[in-house]
Amino acid sequence: MRPSASQSWLLDAPDWIQNGPQWLNDIGYDIYKSFIFDDRYQMYLKGLGNTLLLTFLALLIGVFLGVIISLIRVSWDKNHTEMHGPGKIALGFLNALSKVYLTVIRGTPMVVQLMIMYFVVFATSRNKIMVGALSFGINSGAYVAEIIRGGIMSIDQGQTEAGRSLGFGYVSTMRYIILPQAFKATLPTLANEFIVLLKETAVAGYVGLADITYAGNIIGGNCYDYLFPLLMSALIYLILVMFFTFLVGRLERRLRNSER
Protein backbone atom coordinates (compact mmCIF):
# COMPACT_ATOMS: atom_id res chain seq x y z
CA MET A 1 0.00 0.00 0.00
CA ARG A 2 1.14 3.55 -0.83
CA PRO A 3 2.13 5.59 2.20
CA SER A 4 -0.07 8.61 2.93
CA ALA A 5 1.34 12.13 2.87
CA SER A 6 1.65 12.31 6.63
CA GLN A 7 3.52 9.00 6.77
CA SER A 8 6.01 10.01 4.09
CA TRP A 9 6.40 13.42 5.65
CA LEU A 10 7.74 11.88 8.86
CA LEU A 11 10.17 9.77 6.90
CA ASP A 12 11.40 12.35 4.41
CA ALA A 13 11.47 15.69 6.21
CA PRO A 14 14.91 16.96 7.27
CA ASP A 15 15.64 16.87 10.97
CA TRP A 16 15.93 20.61 11.42
CA ILE A 17 12.31 21.01 10.41
CA GLN A 18 11.01 18.00 12.31
CA ASN A 19 12.76 19.16 15.50
CA GLY A 20 11.88 22.82 14.92
CA PRO A 21 8.96 24.78 16.39
CA GLN A 22 5.44 23.56 15.78
CA TRP A 23 4.44 26.32 13.27
CA LEU A 24 7.46 25.64 11.10
CA ASN A 25 6.64 21.98 11.29
CA ASP A 26 3.05 22.69 10.14
CA ILE A 27 4.07 24.89 7.22
CA GLY A 28 6.71 22.42 6.20
CA TYR A 29 4.15 19.68 6.16
CA ASP A 30 1.64 21.78 4.14
CA ILE A 31 4.26 22.60 1.55
CA TYR A 32 5.42 19.03 1.44
CA LYS A 33 1.99 17.59 0.75
CA SER A 34 1.12 20.34 -1.76
CA PHE A 35 4.21 20.14 -3.94
CA ILE A 36 6.58 17.32 -3.13
CA PHE A 37 4.54 14.30 -2.14
CA ASP A 38 3.60 12.17 -5.13
CA ASP A 39 5.72 14.52 -7.31
CA ARG A 40 2.82 16.95 -7.34
CA TYR A 41 5.05 19.83 -8.53
CA GLN A 42 5.07 18.12 -11.88
CA MET A 43 1.40 18.96 -12.30
CA TYR A 44 2.29 22.63 -12.01
CA LEU A 45 5.05 22.28 -14.55
CA LYS A 46 2.70 20.55 -16.95
CA GLY A 47 0.05 23.14 -16.21
CA LEU A 48 2.53 25.96 -16.85
CA GLY A 49 3.48 24.38 -20.17
CA ASN A 50 -0.17 24.00 -21.17
CA THR A 51 -1.07 27.55 -20.17
CA LEU A 52 1.85 28.99 -22.13
CA LEU A 53 1.19 26.84 -25.18
CA LEU A 54 -2.51 27.66 -25.10
CA THR A 55 -1.89 31.39 -24.71
CA PHE A 56 0.74 31.45 -27.43
CA LEU A 57 -1.39 29.59 -29.97
CA ALA A 58 -4.43 31.70 -29.08
CA LEU A 59 -2.33 34.84 -29.49
CA LEU A 60 -1.29 33.82 -33.00
CA ILE A 61 -4.86 33.05 -34.01
CA GLY A 62 -6.11 36.21 -32.30
CA VAL A 63 -3.64 38.56 -33.98
CA PHE A 64 -4.20 36.91 -37.35
CA LEU A 65 -7.98 37.24 -37.04
CA GLY A 66 -7.72 40.70 -35.51
CA VAL A 67 -5.61 42.13 -38.33
CA ILE A 68 -7.90 40.72 -41.00
CA ILE A 69 -11.11 41.85 -39.31
CA SER A 70 -9.76 45.33 -38.58
CA LEU A 71 -8.59 45.72 -42.19
CA ILE A 72 -12.01 44.69 -43.50
CA ARG A 73 -13.72 47.18 -41.20
CA VAL A 74 -11.34 50.04 -41.97
CA SER A 75 -11.36 49.44 -45.74
CA TRP A 76 -15.12 49.39 -45.76
CA ASP A 77 -15.45 52.54 -43.66
CA LYS A 78 -12.95 54.47 -45.75
CA ASN A 79 -13.77 53.29 -49.25
CA HIS A 80 -17.36 52.12 -49.52
CA THR A 81 -18.73 55.43 -50.72
CA GLU A 82 -16.38 55.37 -53.71
CA MET A 83 -16.71 51.66 -54.49
CA HIS A 84 -19.12 49.94 -56.84
CA GLY A 85 -19.81 46.59 -58.45
CA PRO A 86 -18.93 43.14 -57.10
CA GLY A 87 -15.99 44.47 -55.06
CA LYS A 88 -18.36 46.57 -53.00
CA ILE A 89 -20.77 43.67 -52.49
CA ALA A 90 -17.95 41.34 -51.39
CA LEU A 91 -16.43 43.85 -48.99
CA GLY A 92 -19.85 44.80 -47.67
CA PHE A 93 -20.61 41.16 -46.98
CA LEU A 94 -17.29 40.66 -45.19
CA ASN A 95 -17.87 43.82 -43.20
CA ALA A 96 -21.32 42.66 -42.10
CA LEU A 97 -19.86 39.27 -41.16
CA SER A 98 -17.14 40.98 -39.12
CA LYS A 99 -19.68 43.04 -37.26
CA VAL A 100 -21.70 39.95 -36.36
CA TYR A 101 -18.51 38.23 -35.20
CA LEU A 102 -17.52 41.19 -33.03
CA THR A 103 -20.97 41.49 -31.51
CA VAL A 104 -21.40 37.80 -30.71
CA ILE A 105 -17.90 37.23 -29.37
CA ARG A 106 -17.80 40.35 -27.26
CA GLY A 107 -21.37 39.86 -26.10
CA THR A 108 -21.04 36.37 -24.63
CA PRO A 109 -18.85 35.00 -21.82
CA MET A 110 -15.57 33.34 -22.73
CA VAL A 111 -16.37 30.23 -20.66
CA VAL A 112 -19.60 29.67 -22.55
CA GLN A 113 -17.82 30.06 -25.90
CA LEU A 114 -15.20 27.57 -24.78
CA MET A 115 -17.76 25.00 -23.67
CA ILE A 116 -19.77 25.40 -26.88
CA MET A 117 -16.62 24.83 -28.90
CA TYR A 118 -15.49 21.81 -26.89
CA PHE A 119 -18.76 20.04 -26.14
CA VAL A 120 -20.75 20.98 -29.27
CA VAL A 121 -18.75 22.22 -32.25
CA PHE A 122 -15.73 19.97 -31.76
CA ALA A 123 -17.52 17.32 -29.72
CA THR A 124 -15.65 14.58 -31.56
CA SER A 125 -12.20 16.05 -30.90
CA ARG A 126 -10.32 15.26 -27.69
CA ASN A 127 -7.43 17.60 -28.54
CA LYS A 128 -8.04 20.05 -25.72
CA ILE A 129 -5.12 22.32 -26.53
CA MET A 130 -6.17 22.85 -30.16
CA VAL A 131 -9.85 23.37 -29.37
CA GLY A 132 -8.89 25.63 -26.48
CA ALA A 133 -6.45 27.65 -28.59
CA LEU A 134 -9.08 28.08 -31.28
CA SER A 135 -11.71 29.23 -28.78
CA PHE A 136 -9.42 31.66 -26.99
CA GLY A 137 -7.96 32.83 -30.31
CA ILE A 138 -11.38 33.54 -31.80
CA ASN A 139 -12.32 35.37 -28.65
CA SER A 140 -9.12 37.38 -28.47
CA GLY A 141 -9.33 38.21 -32.19
CA ALA A 142 -12.44 40.29 -31.58
CA TYR A 143 -10.67 42.47 -29.05
CA VAL A 144 -7.45 42.66 -31.05
CA ALA A 145 -9.47 43.72 -34.10
CA GLU A 146 -10.92 46.70 -32.30
CA ILE A 147 -7.54 47.63 -30.83
CA ILE A 148 -5.85 47.58 -34.23
CA ARG A 149 -8.75 49.39 -35.86
CA GLY A 150 -8.33 52.14 -33.29
CA GLY A 151 -4.61 52.19 -34.05
CA ILE A 152 -5.13 52.49 -37.79
CA MET A 153 -7.62 55.29 -37.33
CA SER A 154 -5.24 57.15 -35.04
CA ILE A 155 -2.68 57.48 -37.85
CA ASP A 156 -2.84 60.87 -39.52
CA GLN A 157 -4.69 60.97 -42.84
CA GLY A 158 -1.64 62.74 -44.28
CA GLN A 159 0.32 59.47 -44.05
CA THR A 160 -2.16 57.76 -46.35
CA GLU A 161 -2.11 60.72 -48.71
CA ALA A 162 1.69 60.74 -48.79
CA GLY A 163 1.74 57.03 -49.61
CA ARG A 164 -0.93 57.31 -52.27
CA SER A 165 0.68 60.39 -53.84
CA LEU A 166 3.89 58.41 -54.34
CA GLY A 167 1.91 55.86 -56.31
CA PHE A 168 1.27 53.19 -53.69
CA GLY A 169 -2.11 51.50 -53.89
CA TYR A 170 -4.44 51.24 -50.93
CA VAL A 171 -3.12 47.84 -49.87
CA SER A 172 0.58 48.73 -50.17
CA THR A 173 0.01 51.98 -48.31
CA MET A 174 -1.57 49.99 -45.51
CA ARG A 175 1.21 47.44 -45.49
CA TYR A 176 4.29 49.66 -45.66
CA ILE A 177 3.09 52.88 -44.08
CA ILE A 178 -0.05 52.63 -41.96
CA LEU A 179 0.08 49.18 -40.33
CA PRO A 180 3.67 49.44 -39.02
CA GLN A 181 2.76 52.71 -37.33
CA ALA A 182 -0.57 51.40 -36.10
CA PHE A 183 1.14 48.35 -34.58
CA LYS A 184 3.63 50.52 -32.80
CA ALA A 185 0.92 52.83 -31.52
CA THR A 186 -1.16 49.95 -30.21
CA LEU A 187 1.67 47.82 -28.84
CA PRO A 188 1.02 48.66 -25.17
CA THR A 189 -2.68 47.92 -25.58
CA LEU A 190 -1.95 44.72 -27.53
CA ALA A 191 0.45 43.60 -24.81
CA ASN A 192 -2.22 44.28 -22.26
CA GLU A 193 -4.62 42.16 -24.28
CA PHE A 194 -2.03 39.38 -24.32
CA ILE A 195 -1.76 39.52 -20.54
CA VAL A 196 -5.54 39.50 -20.19
CA LEU A 197 -5.59 36.48 -22.50
CA LEU A 198 -2.97 34.69 -20.41
CA LYS A 199 -5.09 35.10 -17.30
CA GLU A 200 -8.30 34.34 -19.14
CA THR A 201 -7.04 30.89 -20.11
CA ALA A 202 -7.53 30.00 -16.42
CA VAL A 203 -11.07 28.90 -17.32
CA ALA A 204 -9.68 26.18 -19.59
CA GLY A 205 -10.20 23.76 -16.69
CA TYR A 206 -13.92 23.85 -17.51
CA VAL A 207 -13.22 21.44 -20.36
CA GLY A 208 -10.60 19.53 -18.39
CA LEU A 209 -7.56 21.17 -19.90
CA ALA A 210 -4.83 20.76 -17.29
CA ASP A 211 -3.48 24.28 -16.99
CA ILE A 212 -2.01 26.10 -13.99
CA THR A 213 -5.36 26.75 -12.35
CA TYR A 214 -6.48 23.18 -12.92
CA ALA A 215 -3.33 21.87 -11.24
CA GLY A 216 -3.90 24.01 -8.14
CA ASN A 217 -7.53 22.96 -7.96
CA ILE A 218 -6.86 19.22 -8.29
CA ILE A 219 -3.97 19.21 -5.83
CA GLY A 220 -5.99 21.26 -3.34
CA GLY A 221 -8.75 18.66 -3.56
CA ASN A 222 -6.29 15.81 -3.13
CA CYS A 223 -4.77 17.22 0.05
CA TYR A 224 -8.04 18.59 1.49
CA ASP A 225 -6.25 21.94 1.79
CA TYR A 226 -6.39 24.62 -0.92
CA LEU A 227 -4.19 27.32 0.64
CA PHE A 228 -0.78 26.48 -0.77
CA PRO A 229 -1.91 24.87 -4.02
CA LEU A 230 -3.98 27.90 -5.04
CA LEU A 231 -1.37 30.37 -3.78
CA MET A 232 1.13 28.56 -5.99
CA SER A 233 -1.18 28.87 -9.02
CA ALA A 234 -1.61 32.58 -8.32
CA LEU A 235 2.14 33.03 -7.85
CA ILE A 236 2.94 31.39 -11.19
CA TYR A 237 0.48 33.69 -13.00
CA LEU A 238 1.90 36.70 -11.19
CA ILE A 239 5.47 35.86 -12.15
CA LEU A 240 4.44 35.26 -15.77
CA VAL A 241 2.56 38.56 -15.97
CA MET A 242 5.41 40.49 -14.37
CA PHE A 243 7.89 38.90 -16.74
CA PHE A 244 5.86 39.71 -19.86
CA THR A 245 5.14 43.23 -18.63
CA PHE A 246 8.88 43.70 -18.26
CA LEU A 247 9.54 42.38 -21.78
CA VAL A 248 6.88 44.62 -23.29
CA GLY A 249 8.31 47.63 -21.50
CA ARG A 250 11.71 46.96 -23.01
CA LEU A 251 10.27 46.44 -26.47
CA GLU A 252 8.31 49.65 -26.18
CA ARG A 253 11.37 51.59 -25.14
CA ARG A 254 13.34 50.23 -28.05
CA LEU A 255 10.58 51.17 -30.50
CA ARG A 256 10.40 54.63 -29.03
CA ASN A 257 14.15 55.09 -29.28
CA SER A 258 14.03 54.35 -32.98
CA GLU A 259 12.02 57.51 -33.52
CA ARG A 260 13.91 59.94 -31.35
Added chain:
Amino acid sequence: MSADYIIQATGLQKHFDGGDIRALDGVTASIRKGEVVVVIGPSGSGKSTFLRCLNLLEVPTGGQILFEGIDITDKKADINLHRQKMGMVFQHFNLFPHMTILKNMTLAPMKLLKKSQPEAEKQAMALLERVGLADRAGAYPSQLSGGQKQRIAIVRALCMDPEVMLFDEPTSALDPEMVGEVLEVMKNLAKQGMTMVVVTHEMGFAREMADRVIFMAEGRIVEEGTPEEIFSAPGQQRTKDFLAKVL
Protein backbone atom coordinates in the same frame (compact mmCIF):
# COMPACT_ATOMS: atom_id res chain seq x y z
CA MET B 1 -4.83 70.61 -77.89
CA SER B 2 -1.11 71.03 -77.99
CA ALA B 3 1.11 68.09 -77.13
CA ASP B 4 3.34 70.09 -74.80
CA TYR B 5 0.59 70.36 -72.21
CA ILE B 6 1.29 67.95 -69.39
CA ILE B 7 -1.93 68.53 -67.46
CA GLN B 8 -5.19 69.72 -68.93
CA ALA B 9 -8.05 70.17 -66.49
CA THR B 10 -11.44 70.98 -67.94
CA GLY B 11 -14.50 72.14 -66.00
CA LEU B 12 -13.38 70.65 -62.70
CA GLN B 13 -16.09 70.55 -60.08
CA LYS B 14 -16.00 69.45 -56.47
CA HIS B 15 -19.40 69.69 -54.89
CA PHE B 16 -20.45 68.55 -51.44
CA ASP B 17 -23.90 68.03 -50.00
CA GLY B 18 -25.55 67.74 -53.39
CA GLY B 19 -24.14 70.97 -54.74
CA ASP B 20 -24.79 73.20 -51.72
CA ILE B 21 -21.08 73.57 -51.13
CA ARG B 22 -18.97 74.16 -54.19
CA ALA B 23 -15.27 73.87 -53.37
CA LEU B 24 -14.52 73.88 -57.09
CA ASP B 25 -17.00 75.29 -59.52
CA GLY B 26 -15.83 74.71 -63.04
CA VAL B 27 -12.07 75.18 -63.13
CA THR B 28 -10.30 74.90 -66.46
CA ALA B 29 -6.53 75.17 -66.50
CA SER B 30 -3.65 73.68 -68.43
CA ILE B 31 -0.05 73.23 -67.37
CA ARG B 32 2.71 73.21 -69.97
CA LYS B 33 5.80 71.08 -69.68
CA GLY B 34 8.51 72.93 -67.76
CA GLU B 35 6.12 75.61 -66.62
CA VAL B 36 5.95 76.96 -63.06
CA VAL B 37 2.38 77.82 -62.20
CA VAL B 38 1.63 79.45 -58.87
CA VAL B 39 -1.93 79.37 -57.57
CA ILE B 40 -2.88 82.11 -55.12
CA GLY B 41 -6.10 83.14 -53.49
CA PRO B 42 -7.83 83.66 -50.14
CA SER B 43 -8.39 80.69 -47.86
CA GLY B 44 -11.42 78.69 -48.88
CA SER B 45 -10.96 79.72 -52.49
CA GLY B 46 -10.50 76.10 -53.58
CA LYS B 47 -6.86 76.39 -54.59
CA SER B 48 -5.76 73.42 -52.46
CA THR B 49 -8.75 71.40 -53.61
CA PHE B 50 -7.81 72.18 -57.21
CA LEU B 51 -4.25 71.00 -56.64
CA ARG B 52 -5.38 67.84 -54.85
CA CYS B 53 -7.77 67.07 -57.67
CA LEU B 54 -4.87 67.03 -60.13
CA ASN B 55 -3.60 63.73 -58.69
CA LEU B 56 -7.05 62.63 -57.55
CA LEU B 57 -6.31 62.77 -53.83
CA GLU B 58 -9.57 64.66 -54.06
CA VAL B 59 -11.92 63.06 -56.57
CA PRO B 60 -13.69 65.77 -58.57
CA THR B 61 -17.45 65.40 -58.84
CA GLY B 62 -17.36 66.74 -62.38
CA GLY B 63 -14.98 67.64 -65.17
CA GLN B 64 -12.02 65.94 -66.74
CA ILE B 65 -8.26 65.80 -66.18
CA LEU B 66 -5.88 64.78 -68.92
CA PHE B 67 -2.41 63.86 -67.72
CA GLU B 68 0.03 63.44 -70.60
CA GLY B 69 -3.01 63.14 -72.82
CA ILE B 70 -4.66 60.35 -70.83
CA ASP B 71 -7.96 60.89 -69.06
CA ILE B 72 -7.16 60.00 -65.43
CA THR B 73 -10.68 60.78 -64.25
CA ASP B 74 -11.79 57.77 -66.28
CA LYS B 75 -12.73 54.95 -63.88
CA LYS B 76 -10.60 52.52 -65.86
CA ALA B 77 -7.42 54.57 -65.58
CA ASP B 78 -4.78 53.20 -63.20
CA ILE B 79 -4.33 56.25 -61.03
CA ASN B 80 -1.51 54.65 -59.01
CA LEU B 81 0.60 54.47 -62.14
CA HIS B 82 -0.05 58.12 -63.02
CA ARG B 83 0.61 59.29 -59.48
CA GLN B 84 4.13 57.87 -59.72
CA LYS B 85 4.84 60.66 -62.20
CA MET B 86 3.20 63.39 -60.12
CA GLY B 87 5.24 64.22 -57.04
CA MET B 88 3.40 65.92 -54.23
CA VAL B 89 4.61 68.02 -51.31
CA PHE B 90 2.25 68.67 -48.43
CA GLN B 91 1.84 71.49 -45.98
CA HIS B 92 2.52 69.12 -43.07
CA PHE B 93 5.41 67.24 -44.74
CA ASN B 94 3.90 63.80 -44.07
CA LEU B 95 7.22 62.04 -43.79
CA PHE B 96 6.94 58.46 -42.56
CA PRO B 97 7.95 58.70 -38.90
CA HIS B 98 8.81 55.01 -38.51
CA MET B 99 11.50 55.09 -41.19
CA THR B 100 14.87 56.78 -41.51
CA ILE B 101 15.23 59.59 -44.01
CA LEU B 102 16.97 57.27 -46.45
CA LYS B 103 14.19 54.66 -46.12
CA ASN B 104 11.57 57.37 -46.59
CA MET B 105 13.21 58.19 -49.90
CA THR B 106 13.98 54.71 -51.19
CA LEU B 107 10.74 52.94 -50.25
CA ALA B 108 8.69 53.98 -53.27
CA PRO B 109 11.46 53.66 -55.91
CA MET B 110 12.29 50.17 -54.64
CA LYS B 111 8.74 48.89 -54.31
CA LEU B 112 7.13 50.65 -57.27
CA LEU B 113 9.93 51.22 -59.77
CA LYS B 114 11.66 47.97 -58.74
CA LYS B 115 14.99 49.70 -58.31
CA SER B 116 17.68 47.80 -56.48
CA GLN B 117 18.59 49.02 -53.01
CA PRO B 118 22.07 50.32 -53.97
CA GLU B 119 20.61 52.07 -56.98
CA ALA B 120 17.79 53.70 -54.99
CA GLU B 121 20.16 54.70 -52.21
CA LYS B 122 22.66 56.18 -54.62
CA GLN B 123 19.97 58.36 -56.14
CA ALA B 124 18.62 59.32 -52.72
CA MET B 125 22.07 60.28 -51.47
CA ALA B 126 22.70 62.40 -54.56
CA LEU B 127 19.43 64.25 -53.94
CA LEU B 128 20.21 64.65 -50.24
CA GLU B 129 23.57 66.10 -51.23
CA ARG B 130 21.80 68.63 -53.39
CA VAL B 131 19.63 69.89 -50.54
CA GLY B 132 22.51 69.76 -48.05
CA LEU B 133 21.09 67.03 -45.85
CA ALA B 134 23.30 64.07 -46.76
CA ASP B 135 24.52 63.82 -43.16
CA ARG B 136 20.95 63.23 -41.96
CA ALA B 137 20.31 60.13 -44.09
CA GLY B 138 20.21 57.84 -41.06
CA ALA B 139 18.09 60.16 -38.90
CA TYR B 140 14.39 59.80 -38.20
CA PRO B 141 11.95 62.55 -39.21
CA SER B 142 11.32 63.57 -35.60
CA GLN B 143 14.99 64.51 -35.30
CA LEU B 144 14.69 67.15 -38.01
CA SER B 145 13.50 70.74 -38.03
CA GLY B 146 10.43 71.72 -40.02
CA GLY B 147 12.49 73.19 -42.83
CA GLN B 148 14.63 70.08 -43.03
CA LYS B 149 11.53 67.88 -43.07
CA GLN B 150 10.05 69.78 -45.97
CA ARG B 151 13.30 69.62 -47.94
CA ILE B 152 13.27 65.85 -47.36
CA ALA B 153 9.63 65.68 -48.45
CA ILE B 154 10.58 67.41 -51.69
CA VAL B 155 13.48 65.09 -52.49
CA ARG B 156 11.42 62.07 -51.46
CA ALA B 157 8.97 62.99 -54.20
CA LEU B 158 11.85 63.60 -56.60
CA CYS B 159 13.12 60.08 -56.05
CA MET B 160 10.26 58.86 -58.21
CA ASP B 161 11.56 60.97 -61.14
CA PRO B 162 8.21 62.74 -61.51
CA GLU B 163 7.13 64.65 -64.60
CA VAL B 164 5.43 67.28 -62.50
CA MET B 165 5.63 68.42 -58.88
CA LEU B 166 2.59 69.60 -56.96
CA PHE B 167 3.18 71.79 -53.89
CA ASP B 168 0.32 72.27 -51.44
CA GLU B 169 1.26 75.30 -49.32
CA PRO B 170 4.74 73.90 -48.68
CA THR B 171 5.86 76.73 -46.38
CA SER B 172 2.66 77.45 -44.46
CA ALA B 173 3.48 75.20 -41.51
CA LEU B 174 7.06 76.44 -41.15
CA ASP B 175 8.60 78.86 -38.73
CA PRO B 176 9.46 82.06 -40.62
CA GLU B 177 13.21 81.52 -40.46
CA MET B 178 12.85 78.17 -42.22
CA VAL B 179 10.77 79.34 -45.15
CA GLY B 180 13.82 80.54 -47.04
CA GLU B 181 15.63 77.21 -47.15
CA VAL B 182 12.57 75.45 -48.58
CA LEU B 183 11.92 78.15 -51.17
CA GLU B 184 15.57 77.92 -52.17
CA VAL B 185 15.16 74.22 -52.97
CA MET B 186 12.02 74.96 -54.95
CA LYS B 187 13.74 77.71 -56.90
CA ASN B 188 16.59 75.41 -57.84
CA LEU B 189 14.07 72.85 -58.96
CA ALA B 190 12.30 75.41 -61.13
CA LYS B 191 15.58 76.49 -62.67
CA GLN B 192 16.29 72.91 -63.65
CA GLY B 193 13.14 72.94 -65.70
CA MET B 194 10.80 70.94 -63.46
CA THR B 195 7.12 71.41 -64.16
CA MET B 196 5.62 72.77 -60.97
CA VAL B 197 2.19 73.69 -59.68
CA VAL B 198 2.51 75.58 -56.42
CA VAL B 199 -0.24 76.66 -54.09
CA THR B 200 1.30 79.22 -51.78
CA HIS B 201 0.95 82.43 -49.85
CA GLU B 202 4.54 83.36 -50.65
CA MET B 203 3.94 86.22 -53.06
CA GLY B 204 7.68 86.80 -53.35
CA PHE B 205 8.13 83.31 -54.75
CA ALA B 206 5.21 83.79 -57.13
CA ARG B 207 6.60 87.06 -58.41
CA GLU B 208 10.11 85.77 -58.85
CA MET B 209 9.65 82.22 -60.11
CA ALA B 210 6.22 81.87 -61.64
CA ASP B 211 5.76 81.68 -65.39
CA ARG B 212 2.08 82.10 -64.74
CA VAL B 213 0.00 83.07 -61.73
CA ILE B 214 -3.55 81.85 -61.24
CA PHE B 215 -5.77 83.76 -58.86
CA MET B 216 -8.68 81.77 -57.48
CA ALA B 217 -11.68 82.76 -55.39
CA GLU B 218 -14.86 80.94 -54.44
CA GLY B 219 -13.96 77.82 -56.38
CA ARG B 220 -13.28 79.61 -59.64
CA ILE B 221 -10.30 81.02 -61.50
CA VAL B 222 -10.81 84.76 -61.36
CA GLU B 223 -7.75 85.79 -63.29
CA GLU B 224 -4.52 84.36 -64.63
CA GLY B 225 -1.47 85.81 -66.25
CA THR B 226 2.21 86.51 -65.88
CA PRO B 227 3.37 87.72 -62.45
CA GLU B 228 3.69 91.25 -63.86
CA GLU B 229 0.11 91.22 -65.11
CA ILE B 230 -1.32 89.86 -61.87
CA PHE B 231 0.76 91.80 -59.37
CA SER B 232 1.24 95.10 -61.19
CA ALA B 233 -1.91 95.42 -63.25
CA PRO B 234 -4.64 93.10 -62.02
CA GLY B 235 -7.73 93.28 -64.17
CA GLN B 236 -10.33 92.19 -61.66
CA GLN B 237 -11.48 94.05 -58.57
CA ARG B 238 -11.47 90.75 -56.61
CA THR B 239 -7.76 90.30 -57.39
CA LYS B 240 -6.96 93.88 -56.41
CA ASP B 241 -8.73 93.46 -53.05
CA PHE B 242 -6.83 90.27 -52.30
CA LEU B 243 -3.44 91.66 -53.28
CA ALA B 244 -4.07 94.82 -51.27
CA LYS B 245 -4.44 92.63 -48.19
CA VAL B 246 -1.42 90.36 -48.68
CA LEU B 247 1.19 92.68 -50.21
